[in-house]
Each structure stands twice: as C-alpha cells, then as structure tokens.
Amino acid sequence: MNLPVQYNLNHIKPQHFMLHSVLDNILSMTTGLCASKMSFILLWEEGFHAAHHHTQGIKSFQSTDFSVYKDRFSKINAACFYAPNTKYHTLFQDLYFFKLYEQYPKVLVFPIFDNNQQMCGLIGVLHPENPSSIDQNKHALKELSLYTAKLRLENVMERVNLQPKPTLIQSLNQLPGAHFELIISTDGQLALPSVSQELIQMHPHFWEIEHQTSPEAIFKILHLMDFQDFRAYLLNKELSSPIEFSYALKEDSEIRKYYMVRINTYLNDAGETLCFGAVKDISLQKAYENVLEQINFDISHVMRRPVATMQGLTQLIELDKMNRETVKEVASKLQLVSNEMDTFIKKLYTDYQKRWEDLDKESQFN
CATH class of the missing domain: 1.10.287 (Helix Hairpins)
Incomplete structure (x- = not known):
C-alpha cells in the first residue's frame, strides 16, 4: 500500500488535534471489531480525514477534496454504502483515497449525521475478502457511526460554539519576517508562489514581484536561479533537510546588501512538494x-x-x-x-x- 506518512504537525490545524484525540481510538476500535486492514473517518465540514491501518497505525489525509465527498454522499438517502469492488463502483472509483489501493478491495461505509440529521461525514472499513459475519460488521459500524456523531457534537461543535476560536494564520503577512511559499506538482509544474508584503518591500529588487504573473519569473526574482535548476537540486537532496543560500544585491546608492534564503520542503500525501521559505537581510x-x-x-x-x-x-x-x-x-x-x-x-x-x-x-x- 502507498500510504501517506503519519500526520505531520506542520499540516494539522488546531481543531484537528482535538479530532484526533477524540476519534483515533474509535478508528483503531473499528479496525479491530470488523477484522479489517483499515478503517477510516471523514468529516467534510471540519476538513478532517483520518484512517487506521492494522499495522501502520493512524494516518492523516490533508489533500482530500472534501467538497467532492460532500456533494456525492450527503444527498444520498442511504443507511449504508457497500461496494464489492471500488474499481468499478460509481461512488468510489475516482476518489483519491480509494485509488491508493492496488487490489481495489470491498468497502463498507456508514454515514455520520449532525444534530440536524444532515449527513456530515462517513465512517467505514476496507471489508475483508472473507468476512466472518457481514451482519455483525454492519451492526458494529452503525453503532460506531452513532457514537462518532455523539463525540463530534460533544467534543467539537460545543467547544467551537462556547469557546473563542484560536487565532489562526490566514496569510503570510501575519507572520513576522519576510516569507514566501510555493507548490511543485507531481509532474514538476510550479504553481504561482505566495509572497508576503514584507518581503516585497525589503529591497527594490523584490518590487518587481507584484508586476509578474509568471510563476517562473517570480521564482527567479526570489532565488536568482532557474526553477528547473532548483528542481534538479531538490531531487538530489534529502527532503527533510532545509536549503540555505545567500546572495548580494546592489541598491541605487551602489551599497551592496546581502540576503539569506532558507527553504523548508516536504511532501504532502498527494505527492506535491511544498516549499516554505524565509528571506533575511544579513548585511550587518x-x-x-x-x-x-x-x-x-x-x-x-x-x-x-x-x-x-x-x-x-x-x-x-x-x-x-x-x-x-x-x-x-x-x-x-x-x-x-x-x-x-x-x-x-x-x-x-x-x-x-x-x-x-x-x-x-x-x-x-x-
């Protein structure tokens, strides 16, 4: 199986920590009760998707397209969903989560409802090829879906309503210092980088960023190097190790200023390379x-x-x-x-x- 790494602290939102603390035990219990290789919970309102593998433990899926799940499942009035082969079942065949598996197993899924009896998520298992009792598994999943809905209401929704929401970073401009971030797709394409205003105002060299629409042009202003050269360098380095380099820029007064660029890179579960960089004036x-x-x-x-x-x-x-x-x-x-x-x-x-x-x-x- 090609599973993502165990959930990364750099990705998880504060609310997701709470969800993991409440639902991780439910996931491991579900796997055991249904004698399955994997169980999973998906809550599209909270953007939460986690799974429990019988040997690899809890996994988190941050790249799930929650809107697709919501549109596909929330309008279907069904007590449960069963697919004898996810490769050909119209509800599951093109969903990213189920494409991770080479053998396209059977899947058994129950809905999770909110306090208005609207479907807000799913709980399910990759069904064993030779289940000892499918009726027993249906009963277990039904009870677990009700219990999950109860825990969500008591531990998540009530806290959201009664407690002040934590202050979350909504943009790079809320961070101290000059920052930028960029995404490289699995086929090596560069998305349009996001750059903080503090970085743009740091030096006249960076002012041109606001007038560029080409990702490669913005990348070159930030790095003083070609994007393909940078990507080739990424392929030959350890993903967990940061990248550091410095360069000199001249101002109108011909004074030379020096800047240090530090970039941290990591992979998300969709295989994209995420880069978060900081630029610091090291002239002094x-x-x-x-x-x-x-x-x-x-x-x-x-x-x-x-x-x-x-x-x-x-x-x-x-x-x-x-x-x-x-x-x-x-x-x-x-x-x-x-x-x-x-x-x-x-x-x-x-x-x-x-x-x-x-x-x-x-x-x-x-």
Whole structure:
C-alpha cells in the first residue's frame, strides 16, 4: 500500500488535534471489531480525514477534496454504502483515497449525521475478502457511526460554539519576517508562489514581484536561479533537510546588501512538494564578517613585514663575532621596527574600534 506518512504537525490545524484525540481510538476500535486492514473517518465540514491501518497505525489525509465527498454522499438517502469492488463502483472509483489501493478491495461505509440529521461525514472499513459475519460488521459500524456523531457534537461543535476560536494564520503577512511559499506538482509544474508584503518591500529588487504573473519569473526574482535548476537540486537532496543560500544585491546608492534564503520542503500525501521559505537581510552580519576578515588579513600580512625584519636582525646578532658598534646599529634598527609596530597596532585598534562602533550604531536602526 502507498500510504501517506503519519500526520505531520506542520499540516494539522488546531481543531484537528482535538479530532484526533477524540476519534483515533474509535478508528483503531473499528479496525479491530470488523477484522479489517483499515478503517477510516471523514468529516467534510471540519476538513478532517483520518484512517487506521492494522499495522501502520493512524494516518492523516490533508489533500482530500472534501467538497467532492460532500456533494456525492450527503444527498444520498442511504443507511449504508457497500461496494464489492471500488474499481468499478460509481461512488468510489475516482476518489483519491480509494485509488491508493492496488487490489481495489470491498468497502463498507456508514454515514455520520449532525444534530440536524444532515449527513456530515462517513465512517467505514476496507471489508475483508472473507468476512466472518457481514451482519455483525454492519451492526458494529452503525453503532460506531452513532457514537462518532455523539463525540463530534460533544467534543467539537460545543467547544467551537462556547469557546473563542484560536487565532489562526490566514496569510503570510501575519507572520513576522519576510516569507514566501510555493507548490511543485507531481509532474514538476510550479504553481504561482505566495509572497508576503514584507518581503516585497525589503529591497527594490523584490518590487518587481507584484508586476509578474509568471510563476517562473517570480521564482527567479526570489532565488536568482532557474526553477528547473532548483528542481534538479531538490531531487538530489534529502527532503527533510532545509536549503540555505545567500546572495548580494546592489541598491541605487551602489551599497551592496546581502540576503539569506532558507527553504523548508516536504511532501504532502498527494505527492506535491511544498516549499516554505524565509528571506533575511544579513548585511550587518556580513559587515561584521568582513571586519573580522580584514583584521585577520592585517595581522597575518601587514604585521608580517616588521616581524620578519626583527627576526632577520636578531639573527645577525652574534656577540662573539660582532663589535660593539655593529650591535648598537642593529639594536637601533630593532628599536625603529618595534616603534613602527607599536604605532601600527595602536592605529589598527583605533580603526577597528571605530568600525565596530559604526556597525553597532547601524544595527540599532535595523
């Protein structure tokens, strides 16, 4: 079976945590009572679809098209639904969930009703090929559908009505920082990326995003690379590991700004690649790094010359071969070199102290 991974915390809505806490036990109980390989619950009003596999445990399906299930099942007045072969049954044959199975098993489904006796969901099992008692399974599913409806009313609907709804992120603009997200389909097509206003306003380079309608053009503005090159890179990396890279942009004043892009990628159960990225201005960090690199260069190269001179002079001093006047001359040169080093070290300290102070002032305004 090609089942999706166990439900991912990045996908689940707060309300779905509550549903899982209430219904996961019902699912495992359903699988056991009906001696089935898998049971499932689908609630289209809550956008909730979970299943229990007899060996793999609870699974969550975030890519289900709930509107299709609602339109297809809610208007049918039936006590239960039974399909001897989902491959050919008109109710099930083109539904994504049932396409996951290679052997197209039998399926037995009961409706779940809300407090107005309107169908709001389904509970069912992949029926065993040789059920010990189909009547027993029908009875069990009927009772479980009633119990599920009761739990939904008591634990979900009442909480929604009585408690304030949690604040959920409705758009990227509600997140702190500059963000974007994009989806790559299973056949490698890029959907139109979503970009926060904070990112667009970050630098003149990004202003062009609002005037582009091509997904590939927006992608190139964000990444400074071709989409196909990025996709080829994705195919050769671990999906769970983030992508990080930085690039430099010039402003009108010719000042160079540096930006770090970090992208997290993962697959949904439909096989699409979801990418969520953040862009951060690291110009100050880069400036600090440049100062440190310059200090390292000055110490290792500029100061190297007087040190080498001192080393050469000290090698000339062989008291048993040099007269007093020669020793005095060498000592005088050593004094000049040491004074030069002292002056350079003081100047180096003053220059870099000013650089650090300037960077600290700049950081206070960003």
